[in-house]
Amino acid sequence: MGDLCGVCFPSEFDLQPTRFFFENAKESCLSCQIIVQTLKFFYPPSGPNLKVLLNPLETKTAILTLSDLQDEEAPSSIVYYTRSEAESRIIGMLNRLFFKILLIALAQEVGGCFETVYIEPETGKCRLYESGGEHENYVTLSHCWGSLTILTTKKNNLSLHKKSIELAALPKTFQDAIQVTRSLGIRYLWIDSLCIVQDDLEDWARESSRMASIYRDSYLTLSATSARDGSEGLFKPREVQIGCVKLTAPGSEEVIATLLARRGRKHTCFQGTHTDIWKNDGLEPLMTRAWVYQERLLSRRLLHFASDEMIWECQTMADCECGFLPTDEPVRKALRDKGDTDEANMSDRSVFEILNSREKEGTEAETQRWYQLIRNYTFLNITKDEDRLPAFSGIASSLITADNYIAGLRKDNGVRDLLWFVLSSTNPRRAKSYIAPSWSWASIIGGIGNYTIMYDYPTEWNRPGNRSLVEILESNTVKSTSDAFGRLCGGELKVRGHCIQGKIFEKDRKDWIGTSWGNHRLRLDIPSQGGMAWLPELIIDTIEDIRHAPGTSVSLLAVWVTEKRIYFLVLVQKTRFSRKLRRVGSATVAVGDLITGSFSDDMVENLLGTSPPKEFIII
Known part of the structure; x- marks a missing residue:
């Protein structure tokens, strides 16, 4: 019972997804029974009427992939996980091959500061703060303006905003961003509509030209990925359906570990920076916006508040709550090991990082990557035509x-x-x-x-x-x-x-x-x-x-x-x-x-x- 049987995993060395058949599941195989129980939970009463695939062992989590879906609301994958490392080790002893637990590591800190919103740690009150060259951690916000009229900084209220900004006057997204910034122990938050004087053309041009450094030097960018405008906030109510399988010791009824299962997510926020960006049905609202394109590529660390989960993205990794996030790391590894190869599946973030590192300056591959960034940028929506070049200036000035x-x-x-x-x-x-x-x-x-x-x-x-x-x-x-x-x-x-x-x-x-x-x-x-x-x-x-x-x-x-x-x-x-x-x-x-x-x-x-x-x- 310790390892996978021929039904749920025919070969330890087979790297291709494996077809799982309900009727062949073995009662003596722990993995078979776990798979059957969880699929019946998500597809009551007898399981899904579609193809079930088991992913190869290289994946960081134990994942079932379901294909030939007829119902868009049905999970396209199921991810297994535990609530503690101790339970993970116990399950690993029961079945050492299949169950692996995802560990998320945060990147190193960075510094830097521009004109920001200062948040008083005790009261949460805020005001516009113009630094005099000081350096301290700050957070940036990436958000959709939408059609909602939001509070902005203009010439006639600039001095007032430097004294105080009423929290109640801010849209919900800004209030949520302030809450997250405070919880991180950071006192400074950069929001474009407040930190750029909107009716001062020179100030707007000067600050928009600094977008590259503003987002690059930010400690963290909070991305209101699923919000159409400032009224929707960062946090979305969601119903998380969790299956629960209680595992007992061999020959005993004593529960020694609990294995949980939940739906894999669609990760639509990641469509916005891939070469198939024109297939934009179902994209999260923020991912359709041209200004946001450079905010995302320039940010060293970014936390997406998506419609169904939070997603972490930085220069070395990307991960999510469900643990099943497609990555282009195999393509990037091939580039590092062998030079230029087929880059059809490389995300724009990876393309930008390679261009920005000047690893292969002047090569044909560099030209191809540059055209990819322009192509994908031009598919995005922009409210003001005259922002066509400014909204790309952070990327251009970096490269x-x-x-x-x-x-x-x-x-x-x-x-x-x-x-x-x-x-x-x-x-x-x-x-x-x-x-x-x-x-x-x-x-x-x-x-x-x-x-x-x-x-x-x-x-x-x-x-x-x-x-x-x-x-x-x-x-x-x-x-x-x-x-x-x-x-x-x-x-x-x-x-x-x-x-x-x-x-x-x-x-x-x-x-x-x-x-x-x-x-x-x-x-x-x-x-x-x-x-x-x-x-x-x-x-x-x-x-x-x-x-x-x-x-x-x-x-x-x-x-x-x-x-x-x-x-x-x-x-x-x-x-x-x-x-x-x-x-x-x-x-x-x-x-x-x-x-x-x-x-x-x-x-x-x-x-x-x-x-x-x-x-x-x-x-």
Whole structure:
């Protein structure tokens, strides 16, 4: 009875999940009976009518994984645990292979302090406190503003807030954050709406530019993950269904240990910083917000108050109450041990930490990671269009120097950074007011991808003969605040390259895919393409541009060539008599002999022409 039998675990060395069958459970096997009892508890009266899998032994907890679920409310996994280390050891003696207990370790402390809310330890009263260079532990709060009108610091109440802030005037989330901060024995709490003067543009720009250091140096970030606004607070009422199995000594009825079981959680707060962020159904409210993206990546320690549990996240680990938290540690270990490998499952937090450590500065992998962060950031919601760049400034300023950054692009990688495209599923649109030049991804509100990390395209970028077709001569922007990574009011890009002419038409109705307005209704004709270029693929940036596109003559600026494709920016004149161009989309043209598949530089010249490159200004 001490170990797993062939029903609940066929091989000690099998690392794959094991199928468990109710009808084969052995009465003489302790593990079989525990599994049967707990499943009947969660699926009365006779257990679940679905597949039951046992996880391999490497997992830190004893976990049942249930698949083929029909009921969304049913647990997708069941986690076993005990209330004491002593009971864990007893159960381990009864069954040494299966039951393991999760231990959570906290990271080291950090210091630092900016303007914060000071909390009097005796009374709990608070006031705005501006440090004079002192260093002491402080807590930061990450929260959704929502549509609720909350107390903020403005010019007319700044002096009053420095004297006292009434707790009753604060929303519930702030009050809960104060309570948690006090319980940690910390006297300082940073909340954006109170610690930044909201109607002072310069103060707002200065403080928002310091987001990286504010969250990075915080002792702990409290994340109101499940709250839609300040009225909902940190703590959610929840019903925790706990199964209980009393274990007796062999040959005795004396209870010597109690094994508990509860549902595994969905961990929806972790979808918000993974590469599948666009699959955002069921995300916790905070994880849909653009401003929160950098708050999370920058924080050294973060405690999520999710809808069904609390989750701990720091630079070395992540753990939760249920003990069954997916991790990308195997991917990160492979990177450390073998260099760059497939990073498809690496979380944005891990990507940011690797970039921030400068472990592989200048490599192709670094470029891929940078594009991943931009892509996932642009899928998130933002209330004010003009915050598109400021809400990313903490990340950008941590990874790039100010003199190498221009409107969301890296100057030393500027040509490839121009190769972004919109993801039409996010209904991209132009900002209501000017926020960035048209050649910057920040000018579009919607999801942004990059051709160099799309499908099989990454394999094209490092092959011999692949090269840039355009030269960036000058780049400049006009900043509207003192923040080098923040808001803009103008910008131009002067380039030298080859432009060919094309025209956009609407496809025949029989060729439409779907009925809504979109890129699927447009085709691009290039009169000069001849027989060596084919299958032009056109992506117009916004719905507004798409509606006006049919019949439009466009200039196609060749940006990059691989052995398969030429990549273009689709440009139009700013006005009829202006020589300046603005971007309205992107395009690719497959290059090569359609029959033989052969490719040569002559084919590129046949398409682009042999005349010298010209200079263009893109705004």
